[in-house]
Amino acid sequence: PVYSLYGKTKKPTPEMLKNVDVLVFDIQDVGTRYYTYIYTMAYAMEAAKENGIPFMVLDRPNPQGGKHIEGPILEPEYASFVGLYPIPLKHGMTIGELALLFNKEFDIDADLTVVKMKHWKRKMDFDDTRLPFVLPSPNMPTVESTFVYPATGLIEGTNISEGRGTTKPFELIGAPFIKSTELEEALNSLNLPGVTFRAASFTPTFSKHQGTLCHGVQLYVTDREKFEAVKTGLSLIKTIHDLYPEDFEFLSTGSFDKLAGNGWIRTKIKNGASIEDIIDSYEKPLQQFSKTRKKYLIY
Missing domain, CATH: 3.90.1150.140 (Aspartate Aminotransferase, domain 1)
Known part of the structure; x- marks a missing residue:
């Protein structure tokens, strides 16, 4: 079965996870706070913790590279699906690094494993990886x-x-x-x-x-x-x-x-x-x- 986590249900339910042995997150992020994939990950991590399931992140490159951080830190009263945690607008982290930060700093405490990338360096933008860029959503084509x-x-x-x-x-x-x-x-x-x-x-x-x-x-x-x-x-x-x-x-x-x-x-x-x-x-x-x-x- 396929379940959407982008409509009314943003967090996997116990029913969805009933026969799941391990929850694996393998999605390309774009390196900006208000792109919602990182909060789908956070909600899935919470659900994994609540249902006693290990959570695994297959790390991916940050297309903008991993050096530069910019912008205001989100203030908690403005938390939403386009910004759940107090991180900067441009965070300069990979999705795996964000998972580690969310898990510890924001008390998710999931049984987390991050599968690291080979050969990626912080100075690399996506073109430097020589990987084909597959648009992660319709309005993020390049x-x-x-x-x-x-x-x-x-x-x-x-x-x-x-x-x-x-x-x-x-x-x-x-x-x-x-x-x-x-x-x-x-x-x-x-x-x-x-x-x-x-x-x-x-x-x-x-x-x-x-x-x-x-x-x-x-x-x-x-x-x-x-x-x-x-x-x-x-x-x-x-x-x-x-x-x-x-x-x-x-x-x-x-x-x-x-x-x-x-x-x-x-x-x-x-x-x-x-x-x-x-x-x-x-x-x-x-x-x-x-x-x-x-x-x-x-x-």
Whole structure:
């Protein structure tokens, strides 16, 4: 039998696990806090513990590499399926390393085994592995998608299209009210490291602004090593907010705060705070997490 863990049921039930000897997790993650596969793993680990079943993780590469960590640490009151635990937006860990961290730091206490990869090094992004990239979900079609996702995934919490319904999800962003060349110039003038922006127009076939011509930019990561995804994403949102204050909106669902992992980033953007001020506000917790993270690194 096949059971979905992406609908009403996110955690395996005792009935699902009745004849299971060992629960094996073998799924490709993308290295960003709000990608839900890591919480499916955490819920499955909880279920394995509760039902007395050993849990095994077959480790996989982090497509973005394992060196860089960025962004705010999720605050517990903003926990959801797009962010269950206080980890940074870009965590720089493999799925096996995250399993070890979740198990110990967040008291899951499952009977956990992580099967290590051979030959993987922290400095390697997915292209360095020479493995074929199989899209882990429909809107994560390429290795490039995984690199821009920590930046433009935040756009999901606004009325801007994050490129769903195009062939370049998360690489194309825009809305009917944006002037593409104006936004291109404003973003390129920031001289953000490792990224450049090109004016672009597109019509999403589904999702936000379906069937409506949108104007915005396409992100090109020109240097993966220097690219600062979270800073880029925040700069993108702040620039659009400042250029189009009458039209830009954070969605009333509160989804931006869940994706950001806090409520204060949205407030700071609304109040005109600088990107440097926002980054400074999460730098200390990020350093603290960095120390915790080191205990669970396998490679």
